[in-house]
Amino acid sequence: MxxxxxxxxxxxxxxxxxxxxxxxxxxxxxxxxxAEQAAIVARIPEMFAEASRRAFPDIEREAHHAYLTAIGQHSAPVGTGRILSCYSSTLATDIVARALPHGARIAVLHPTFDNIADLFVTRGLSLVPLSESALLARDWPGPPVNAIVVTHPNNPTGLVTPPDHLRSLAEHAVRNGQTVIIDASFRGQVKDAQYDTYAILDEAGADWITIEDTGKLWPTHELKIGMLAYSARTKLPIERAFSESLLSASPVVLLLVKALTDDWxxxxxxxxxxxxxxxxxxxxxxxxxxxxxxxxxxxxxxxxxxxxxxxxxxxxxxxxxxxxxxxxxxxxxxxxxxxxxxxxxxxxxxxxxxxxxxxxxxxxxxxxxxxxxxxx
Known part of the structure; x- marks a missing residue:
């Protein structure tokens, strides 16, 4: 190595x-x-049959609603077309990186999982670190930073961004014309992280992007969904970047996510x-x-x-x-x-x-x- x-x-x-x-x-x-999860996995053949006879948008909407409601995100834009289903949260992150303007300056939480920074750099973005101590002090970066990336909860430290801190960040971003990007891949594990971040961001009038992930919750051998959600305010070409990467996630996996969420x-x-x-x-x-x-x-x-x-x-x-x-x-x-x-x-x-x-x-x-x- x-x-x-x-x-x-x-x-x-x-x-x-x-x-x-x-x-x-x-x-x-x-x-x-x-035992409960094994019983759900045993139903995968039934899910294949169901995926063949039902409309994909209905399956996707039900899975999004079940999962996001289960983790407290009641204000997520389910059914609006502004939640895209990806094979993984890593792919969702790469889509975001490609949608951001080439050469833009991005503040990224530090420390955090390195592929977030790597993907942004690979796509031609300029990075500056945002320390956890700065986050807790609400010391937010100003221009020329175009977007601020927070991992919530953070990997590897487990830090949860408190609701008042997220509100402060959202209001700061509105004042400075910045986009708030949240990687919430571990949110499903931690009740303290499950306050409604979508409500806070929308109430502040922020331009935001959020990435959710089911892959940290269940032992399903990479049968997972990364959900890429974005605000109605964003002007970034997220749908175009998505279309360059994939057609859709599997409806069978979405049905599996829905069933496992019910057990969760x-x-x-x-x-x-x-x-x-x-x-x-x-x-x-x-x-x-x-x-x-x-x-x-x-x-x-x-x-x-x-x-x-x-x-x-x-x-x-x-x-x-x-x-x-x-x-x-x-x-x-x-x-x-x-x-x-x-x-x-x-x-x-x-x-x-x-x-x-x-x-x-x-x-x-x-x-x-x-x-x-x-x-x-």
């Missing part, structure tokens, strides 16, 4: 490990199906959260044995960062040693896309895995850290 590898490259390495190494890299749900609000969220929190606790307690701690103890998303002391091995060394031991995790330097060195003191594990997998990874991390520390 190259030193310049991005996070997705590391995730692919884990996914395709021919030696069967444990994969705790990506934030996708890689759990066993619950009927106890599915609580069952998944209990699994994730049990895994977070075993990571916390195992690492505490050697004096390491969670960097974001109040985070509710399905990943955990561990903070490394300055006098020990950094996450780059630890990552390589962990892979050699058959466990894939993520070093955090790439999350700090504008200042990679500041991410060397963090390493990240996914918690959306079976308990035994997470426990083994935590134990391996402690052993790796102790042996590397002794060798330093």
């Amino acid at each position: 190259s030193e310049l590898a991005n996070l997705t490259t590391m995730e692919v390495d884990a996914l395709t490990d021919l030696d069967g190494g444990l994969n705790l890299t990506d934030g996708h749900a890689r759990l066993e199906l619950s 609000i009927d106890g599915g969220h609580e069952r998944a959260r209990a699994l994730v929190e049990r895994n977070r606790e075993v990571v916390r307690s195992t690492l505490a044995e050697i004096g390491l701690h969670l960097a974001d103890p109040t985070s509710q998303i399905s990943v955990a960062r561990i903070e490394l002391p300055p006098d020990g091995p950094d996450s780059s060394l630890l990552y390589k040693d962990m892979v050699a031991r058959g466990v894939h995790v993520l070093p955090c330097a790439p999350f700090h896309w504008a200042d990679p060195a500041s991410g060397l003191k963090y390493i990240r594990l996914s918690l959306a895995r079976p308990y035994a997998t997470v426990e083994t990874a935590a134990r391996t991390l402690t052993q790796s850290y102790l042996e590397l520390s002794a060798a330093c």
